[in-house]
Structures are given as structure tokens and as C-alpha cells.
Amino acid sequence: MGAAHNYEKVRTMANAMEIYKLLPKTNCKECGKSTCMAFAVSLLSRELTVDDCPPLKEDKLKANYGKLSDLITPAQGASESGMIVHEDKCFGCGNCVVACPVNVADDPHGAGIGRAPTSDKVILRVKDGIVRTSNVQECRRFGKDKILCNGCIVTCPTEAIEFV
Numbered sequence: 001m002g003a004a005h006n007y008e009k010v011r012t013m014a015n016a017m018e019i020y021k022l023l024p025k026t027n028c029k030e031c032g033k034s035t036c037m038a039f040a041v042s043l044l045s046r047e048l049t050v051d052d053c054p055p056l057k058e059d060k061l062k063a064n065y066g067k068l069s070d071l072i073t074p075a076q077g078a079s080e081s082g083m084i085v086h087e088d089k090c091f092g093c094g095n096c097v098v099a100c101p102v103n104v105a106d107d108p109h110g111a112g113i114g115r116a117p118t119s120d121k122v123i124l125r126v127k128d129g130i131v132r133t134s135n136v137q138e139c140r141r142f143g144k145d146k147i148l149c150n151g152c153i154v155t156c157p158t159e160a161i162e163f164v
Contacts, residue, residue: 015044016037016040016041016044017040018071019040019043019044019068019071019072020036020037020040022064022067022068022071023036023039023040023053023056023064023068024036024053024055024056024061026055028054028055030053030054030055031048031052031053031054032048032052033048039052039053043068043072049072050065050068050069050072056068083133083136083139083141083152083161083162083163084161084162084163085130085131085132085133085160085161086159086160086161086162087130087160089158089159089160090130090131090156090158090160090161091129091130091158092126092129092130092131093156093157094116094126094131095155095156095157096124096131096151096152096153096155096156096161097111097116097117097122097124097125097126097131098111098112098114099151099152099154099155100122100123100124100151100152101140101149101151102122102123102138102139102140103117103122103123103124106119106121106122106138107119107121107122110122111125120134121135121138122134122135123135123136123138123139124152131160131161141163150163
């Protein structure tokens with residue numbers, strides 16, 4: 001019997017329903033959206049911020065404002081694909097660089113064989129001792145055909161990479 005694998009080490013942000021539960025649920029439209037649920041979805045997609053809901057700033061909802069701010073905070077440093085590299089945890093081992101299937105496909109003579117990337121099309125590379133992202137639009141988790149790829153996450157020994 002082999003060791004159990006934790007293939008889904010992803011810390012996810014709250015979903016729209018969890019956010020909705022903390023909203024005023026008055027559908028006041030002060031945020032510019034027709035319903036509080038529409039606001040919740042816009043909050044998730046980073047189209048709007050917690051501050052865009054005026055009723056949340058009222059005394060009776062201040063606690064919810066704080067809770068929502070905490071739920072949304074992880075997404076603020078994320079790339080367009082939802083990837084966050086925690087620089088304080090990353091020591092530049094490069095495991096994620098050679099594990100990323102997009103890096104391997106775009107750079108078979110560098111990242112594809114465990115060396116530093118030679119292509120400028122790769123998503124992850126180590127620069128100044130920390131993993132940096134580029135070309136995030138190529139990440140398998142991004143766009144309309146996104147899939148749940150976690151090659152960069154499961155190979156990171158310090159859990160410095162997450163998706164929100």
C-alpha cells in the first residue's frame with residue numbers, strides 16, 4: 001500500500017454563497033450591481049472591493065465588513081490565474097519550474113530536463129532566489145478551458161505557492 005498523496009493542497013478563497021451570507025442582502029444596488037449575490041460574484045472576480053458596498057460600512061454590519069475583508073485578502077496578491085507565490089516561504093529550489101507542464105512543453109531543453117528555463121514563454125522561473133511568474137495567461141488554471149493543475153503546488157517543499 002503506497003503513501004497517501006495530498007494532490008489538492010490548495011487553500012481556496014470563499015465561494016460566492018459564503019460571501020453572500022455576510023452581505024446585507026437588501027439588494028439596494030448602491031454598489032452598482034442589481035443584487036447582493038451579483039456583488040458577491042463581482043467581489044470574487046476582483047471586479048469590486050468590499051468598500052464598494054456602502055451598507056457594510058454601517059455600524060450594524062462592521063463585523064461582517066471585517067470578515068469579508070479577511071476572506072478576500074488572499075486574492076489581492078494573486079496573479080490573473082489566482083496564483084500567489086509567498087516570497088517569505090520561497091527559497092528558490094525550482095521544483096515548481098520543472099514540474100509545471102506548461103514550462104516543460106514550452107521549454108523542452110531547459111525546464112523540461114531540469115535546467116533553468118531557456119524560453120521566455122515559461123510561466124515560472126527563479127530570479128533573485130525566488131520564484132517569479134510571467135505569462136500567467138498560459139497557466140492551465142487560467143482562461144475558459146482551465147483545468148485543476150497543481151504540479152507547482154505539490155512539488156513545493158515550503159508550500160510557498162497557492163491558488164485562490
